[in-house]
Amino acid sequence: MRIGIDVGGTNTDAVLLGDDDSVLAAVKSPTTSDVSSGITASLGALQDQRAFDPAGVKAVMIGTTHFINALVEARRLAPTAALRLGLPATAALPPMVDWPQRLVEAVSGRSYLAHGGHEFDGRTISELDPDELRRHAADMAAHGVRSVAITSVFSPVNTEFELRAAEVLAEELPDVAISLSHQIGRIGLLERENATIVNAALRELASDIVGGLFAAVAGAGIDAPIYLSQNDGTLMDVEHARRYPVSTFASGPTNSMRGAAVLSGVTTCAVVDVGGTTSDVGVLTRGFPREATTEVSVAGIRTNFRMPDVLSIGIGGGSLVRGAGSSATVGPDSVGYRLTERALVFGGDTLTATDIAVAAGRADIGDRARVAHLDKELVAAALARIAADVADAVDRMRTSSQPLPVVAVGGGSVLLPEHLPGSGEVLRPENFAVANAIGAAIAQVGGEVDRVFTIEPGRRGDVLEAARAEAVERAISNGAVPSSVEVLEIDEVPLPYLPGGATRIRVKAVGDLSLTARSSVDLREPLPVGSRA
Amino acid sequence: MSWLLDESHLADLSRGATLLGTGGGGDPYIGRLLVAEAIKEHGPITVLDPDEVDDDLFVIPTAMMGAPTVMVEKIPRGTEPVLALRTLEAHLGRTAQATMPIECGGLNSMIPLLVAARAGLPIIDADGMGRAFPELQMETFSVYGVHASPMVVAGDRHETVIVDTGDDDVRMERLSRACAIQFGGAALIAEYAMTGADVKRVAIPRTLSLGIGAGRAIREAREEHRDPFAALAEFFAGTIYQNVRPLFRGKVSDVERRTVGGFTRGGCTVAGFDGGELELRFQNEHLLALRDGEPVCVVPDLICVLDDTSAEPITTESLRYGQRVVVLGISTPPIMRTPEALAVFGPAAFGLEQPFVPVEELVSERFSEPVAV
Numbered sequence: 032m033r034i035g036i037d038v039g040g041t042n043t044d045a046v047l048l049g050d051d052d053s054v055l056a057a058v059k060s061p062t063t064s065d066v067s068s069g070i071t072a073s074l075g076a077l078q079d080q081r082a083f084d085p086a087g088v089k090a091v092m093i094g095t096t097h098f099i100n101a102l103v104e105a106r107r108l109a110p111t112a113a114l115r116l117g118l119p120a121t122a123a124l125p126p127m128v129d130w131p132q133r134l135v136e137a138v139s140g141r142s143y144l145a146h147g148g149h150e151f152d153g154r155t156i157s158e159l160d161p162d163e164l165r166r167h168a169a170d171m172a173a174h175g176v177r178s179v180a181i182t183s184v185f186s187p188v189n190t191e192f193e194l195r196a197a198e199v200l201a202e203e204l205p206d207v208a209i210s211l212s213h214q215i216g217r218i219g220l221l222e223r224e225n226a227t228i229v230n231a232a233l234r235e236l237a238s239d240i241v242g243g244l245f246a247a248v249a250g251a252g253i254d255a256p257i258y259l260s261q262n263d264g265t266l267m268d269v270e271h272a273r274r275y276p277v278s279t280f281a282s283g284p285t286n287s288m289r290g291a292a293v294l295s296g297v298t299t300c301a302v303v304d305v306g307g308t309t310s311d312v313g314v315l316t317r318g319f320p321r322e323a324t325t326e327v328s329v330a331g332i333r334t335n336f337r338m339p340d341v342l343s344i345g346i347g348g349g350s351l352v353r354g355a356g357s358s359a360t361v362g363p364d365s366v367g368y369r370l371t372e373r374a375l376v377f378g379g380d381t382l383t384a385t386d387i388a389v390a391a392g393r394a395d396i397g398d399r400a401r402v403a404h405l406d407k408e409l410v411a412a413a414l415a416r417i418a419a420d421v422a423d424a425v426d427r428m429r430t431s432s433q434p435l436p437v438v439a440v441g442g443g444s445v446l447l448p449e450h451l452p453g454s455g456e457v458l459r460p461e462n463f464a465v466a467n468a469i470g471a472a473i474a475q476v477g478g479e480v481d482r483v484f485t486i487e488p489g490r491r492g493d494v495l496e497a498a499r500a501e502a503v504e505r506a507i508s509n510g511a512v513p514s515s516v517e518v519l520e521i522d523e524v525p526l527p528y529l530p531g532g533a534t535r536i537r538v539k540a541v542g543d544l545s546l547t548a549r550s551s552v553d554l555r556e557p558l559p560v561g562s563r564a
Numbered sequence: 565m566s567w568l569l570d571e572s573h574l575a576d577l578s579r580g581a582t583l584l585g586t587g588g589g590g591d592p593y594i595g596r597l598l599v600a601e602a603i604k605e606h607g608p609i610t611v612l613d614p615d616e617v618d619d620d621l622f623v624i625p626t627a628m629m630g631a632p633t634v635m636v637e638k639i640p641r642g643t644e645p646v647l648a649l650r651t652l653e654a655h656l657g658r659t660a661q662a663t664m665p666i667e668c669g670g671l672n673s674m675i676p677l678l679v680a681a682r683a684g685l686p687i688i689d690a691d692g693m694g695r696a697f698p699e700l701q702m703e704t705f706s707v708y709g710v711h712a713s714p715m716v717v718a719g720d721r722h723e724t725v726i727v728d729t730g731d732d733d734v735r736m737e738r739l740s741r742a743c744a745i746q747f748g749g750a751a752l753i754a755e756y757a758m759t760g761a762d763v764k765r766v767a768i769p770r771t772l773s774l775g776i777g778a779g780r781a782i783r784e785a786r787e788e789h790r791d792p793f794a795a796l797a798e799f800f801a802g803t804i805y806q807n808v809r810p811l812f813r814g815k816v817s818d819v820e821r822r823t824v825g826g827f828t829r830g831g832c833t834v835a836g837f838d839g840g841e842l843e844l845r846f847q848n849e850h851l852l853a854l855r856d857g858e859p860v861c862v863v864p865d866l867i868c869v870l871d872d873t874s875a876e877p878i879t880t881e882s883l884r885y886g887q888r889v890v891v892l893g894i895s896t897p898p899i900m901r902t903p904e905a906l907a908v909f910g911p912a913a914f915g916l917e918q919p920f921v922p923v924e925e926l927v928s929e930r931f932s933e934p935v936a937v
Contacts, residue, residue: 120720120748123598123642150748151634156720184638220637221594427888524821524881535633 032088034253035472036073037286037465038066038095044468045073047083052293052473056081057465066097067243074251085252089546094260094286094471097240098233098276103330105137108232109208112176113140114167114200115224116147116192117184120156126182126224131331138232141174143167147192148184151483151533156184159192161199168203179204180231182212182224187482208234208274215277217481218535222335229332230277237276241269258474258544263337264289264319265477265541268510280329281338286470288313288320288339291440293473294460300436301425301454305443307349308365312424313341314435318475319519319541321428344424348443349374350384352413359412361387361420375401384446387413394445414448422451440466477519477541478505486532495521495536502538511542565616566686569677570608571600573776579877580779581673583796584771586866587880588849589670589696590632594639599674601642602681609677610686612662614769621760623688624649624660626679627672629700629717629740630750633881635671641720644752645679648718652754655714655726664688664763666703666756668771669696669849675752690767692756693909694900695866698848700740701733702909704899705756708766712736715755719747768899774803782875792875793890797931800894807895809927811853811860812842813872816887821880832869832883834891842891844869846880851914853891861893862911864900865923868892893923 032055037044039062047056058076063069070093077083101107113126126142127135134140145163148156171179179200183192193211200209210231216223248257258266262281272279288302298318304311314321320339327338345363349370353360366373366381373379375386376397382405388394390402390410429435437454439447440463447457462469480502486494499518506516522537578592603609617623626645628635653659663683665676668691680687692703700712714728717740725743729735736755744751758766777799785795797808814836821830834842843854850867853860861867869878872888899905901922907913910920 117638119641119722121639121641124594124601124639128601129597148638150638151631152749154748156638156748218633218637220639221597427886429886 032083033472034074034077034088034091035468035470036070036091036093037283037467037471038062038069038093038097039283039467040096040100043069043073044465045070045077046465046468046472047077047081048469048472054462054469055083057462057468059465065243066095066240067247070244070247071250074247074253078251086254088253088255090255090544091248091253091257092260092266092471092474093244093257094282094467095240095279096283098237099280099329101233101236102229105134105330107236108138109178109235110139110174110176111141111178111180111228111232112143112171113224113228114143114145114164114179114181114196115183116145116159116181116196117156118144118146118148120148121184121220124221127228129221129333130225134330134332138228139175140228141171141176143170145196147196149186149189149192151185151188152485153189159195164196164199165203168200171207172204176204176207178208178210178231178234180210180212180224180227182220182227184220185218186211186213187218187223210234210274214275216335217537218483219335222333225332226277226334226336229329229334230275233276234274237273241273245269260286260471260474263322263477263539264470264474266474266510266544277336280336282471283467284311284313284339284341285320286467286474287440288315288470289318289473290466290468290470291438291460291463292318293469294462294466295438295458297436297438297458300438300458301428303421303425303437303439303444303447305439305441305446306347307370307443308345308347308367309343310346310421310424310443311341311343312421312428313339314428317519340428342424342428344420346384346417346420346446348383348385348388348446352382352384352387354409356406356408357412359409359416361413361416384413384417384443388445414446417446418448418451421447422453425451425454474544475541476506476509476511476544477539478502478507478509478511479537479539480505481537482535484534484536486534488532495523498536498538499540502540506540506542510545512545513542516540516542566610566612568608569611569687571603574600576779576783577673577772577776578779579782580775580777581669582879583778583782583868583870583877584673584775584866585669585696585877585879586849586868587846588698589667589672591636591879592671592674594635595628595671595674595678598640598642599677599681602678606681606684609680611772612686612688614688614690614763614767617662617688617760617763619759619761619764621661621763622658623662623664623758623760623763624652624754625664625666625692625756626676626752626754627666628675628750629753630744630747632671632750634749638720638748638750640752642678642682643722644718644720645675645754646683647722647724648716648752648754649679649683651718651724651726652714652716652757655716656757660685660757662686662688664767665691665772666700666705667691667693667696668768668775669693672696673772673775687772688763688767689772690763690769691771692767694768694771694896695864696849697909700737700755702913703733703756704768704905705758705766706733707902707905707908710756710758710762710766712755715740715753717743717747717751717753719751723747768897769804774805777803786874793870793892794931796875796892804897805866805894807924808931809861809893809923810929810931811867811891811893811927812836812855813890814842814888816883816885816889817841819883819885828880830880832880834889844891845916847914848880850880852911852916852918853893859918859921860926861923862916862918862920862926863914864896864905864909864920866892866894866896868894893927895923
């Protein structure tokens with residue numbers, strides 16, 4: 032058995048899954064401000080719904096929006112220093128230059144520039160200067176800094192300076208948490224540095240929360256390893272979560288989409304989550320969400336987190352329906368959370384998409400008699416409008432001319448027809464209300480490579496093979512069952528104007544979590560020179 | 565008339581310069597931050613109209629050369645472009661009275677603004693590419709007899725190299741490119757020193773304000789819920805670029821990139837919603853658009869790929885399967901279409917067999933009516 036828990040802003044959902052991924056129990060409880068008492072309550076509710084032996088639980092997987100919410104609300108952020116290694120380069124734009132002032136203040140942000148950094152091809156920009164680092168450390172101590180983010184230029188190509196600087200700082204500031212950028216982001220200095228600073232600012236909160244999760248799970252008599260969901264739908268163990276809370280930022284939508292897929296039994300599909308105000312469309316390929324390729328701003332901070340590519344359109348259960356007869360329009364404005372007072376079926380005075388669904392017999396919500404008078408032509412036209420808009424959104428997200436199965440989840444999914452034009456059948460899994468928790472429970476572990484490689488003529492195949500092997504190796508060292516690991520995606524982008532076929536290669540491999548041995552996710556060692564072909 | 569450029573212009577310039585980059589030129593984001601910081605420190609920048617400058621005004625254009633992908637990771641020290649300018653001044657024994665862009669598309673729309681703010685110089689509203697091109701000799705300056713040499717290449721260690729290849733701007737490109745790679749893949753340069761009289765003869769006028777105007781046209785159309793493509797057509801009609809032609813509307817169905825001789829070459833296919841397809845060929849920037857096999861826009865005319873709803877320009881690096889796009893062809897001014905100019909940056913200079921034919925002769929559709937392709 033496994034337990035999946037989703038700690039959302041409002042509700043904490045929990046599911047108990049059998050070894051065949053069947054849903055044995057599913058519960059919802061209110062989220063609590065300390066997170067752990069909400070989890071204790073959910074675990075208790077699972078027991079109430081279906082008694083189970085805590086010793087039989089092999090793993091607990093938790094997805095949470097707690098950390099991203101803490102950043103958005105600018106609460107409980109630690110006093111943080113950003114140390115950048117790259118002088119004399121990069122001085123023109125110091126750390127946090129493009130941050131909203133409010134957040135710089137919320138993290139009591141202090142910026143330090145020091146020598147170090149690499150060129151694109153691995154040459155050094157300048158040598159690390161330990162004395163310079165010690166002077167910076169003394170200043171950090173004097174200003175009450177409790178967490179440090181270290182970012183070295185081209186650290187995705189060579190991690191050496193970040194690791195060495197971390198050693199120097201750890202000697203000087205033994206009680207300060209240290210976050211390293213090569214563990215967090217990819218090429219793009221400011222975006223990677225921003226993510227690392229955010230991570231550093233969340234370290235204290237992460238320590239508290241992770242401690243609370245441990246206590247809550249142990250308190251329920253469960254002695255199984257605990258994992259947290261990451262943005263890309265893979266898992267990390269709690270020690271990693273303590274160090275890299277930022278890796279949980281986009282796990283909410285990711286878990287929802289993955290859970291929907293497993294519930295419906297299709298792994299390559301479009302997932303349409305129809306809420307009260309919007310429908311969010313994402314695409315899963317072999318069980319993993321397609322990632323957005325553009326920079327993502329979180330709370331006004333530009334980052335290069337891997338976020339799922341989601342298209343939102345203004346159609347939901349609360350969408351306003353206007354017009355008459357065949358010229359009906361739906362949304363984009365909505366009555367939102369006031370659906371239960373404003374919609375006709377609830378005795379309100381506003382014609383909403385939910386009223387249309389009830390009038391058409393697709394849903395039985397509220398008082399059906401209150402919508403019996405609606406013009407049949409209007410109802411048909413509104414439903415056709417909804418189907419056409421959602422079909423268009425699905426089509427926009429499609430990357431090939433192959434039809435893509437559609438999985439519909441969310442309370443508003445009754446608005447969708449049995450078939451969408453151009454897509455085929457619409458699948459509606461049961462238990463979709465706890466799709467997030469299921470998505471957490473079924474998550475796999477991954478390994479990734481993202482670096483600039485030098486490809487000599489005729490050696491492209493060898494280089495790609497080396498990158499694949501490295502990604503697979505990382506997945507295994509992160510706890511994947513070796514025989515289950517497969518390479519999910521390979522992306523190569525040649526870099527213009529550089530000699531020697533410099534190419535940025537990104538490979539992602541995933542596999543099933545080994546439930547027999549505890550995994551250990553350690554600071555990755557610097558790569559041997561030979562691995563850069 | 566001269567005018568003041570401040571921080572409020574930078575977002576529009578960034579978007580417009582990406583459009584004029586015609587797929588390449590590098591993301592102006594880092595450049596925009598550099599200029600914003602410089603303006604905060606030194607105040608707004610004076611922009612001079614090229615028709616109004618004194619004939620004996622001494623101008624040193626400035627730019628970045630190398631891989632924009634490097635610059636997003638190894639951000640400049642910030643002092644290099646002014647150092648390049650000062651070093652060239654010392655070498656020539658003359659003090660610059662203004663700077664000027666050599667390339668109005670992409671990241672290089674921003675670098676001369678950084679120099680202008682930090683060195684306290686005005687900037688001339690003109691450039692030598694009228695878009696983005698991959699190589700430094702692809703300049704109207706060079707075409708009409710103002711040569712790059714002597715030029716200065718500067719790196720973040722405050723090292724400088726003076727490159728002097730006489731009248732041979734292709735050799736200048738090769739030698740300075742080798743320096744830029746030694747400087748870490750990107751370097752800052754000062755070159756093509758000229759007088760105000762030269763500017764009037766060899767530069768493409770008002771291309772800095774063109775970038776700002778194009779970016780503003782897209783933004784205002786969005787804010788006012790008007791068609792941004794029609795707004796662009798209307799804007800360009802009042803400039804020397806004049807004609808905007810709808811080439812295609814569809815979905816990216818294939819993208820292929822490979823590195824050849826240090827450049828990203830490749831192609832992209834856009835499948836039309838009602839059949840048909842558009843094929844794009846690029847070398848960093850778009851060079852050729854073929855609609856159902858027939859050429860509809862040829863370099864140096866601008867081929868611009870934009871998001872089909874937001875009209876946000878999409879670079880060749882960020883093209884991907886499934887994007888819904890509108891492809892525009894934009895005519896270039898006569899100074900970029902002479903036989904001498906086409907010899908340097910026309911289709912033959914990129915190894916294309918198609919002859920250059922102006923986009924307004926290849927495509928008759930306009931933007932007065934909705935895009936119906």
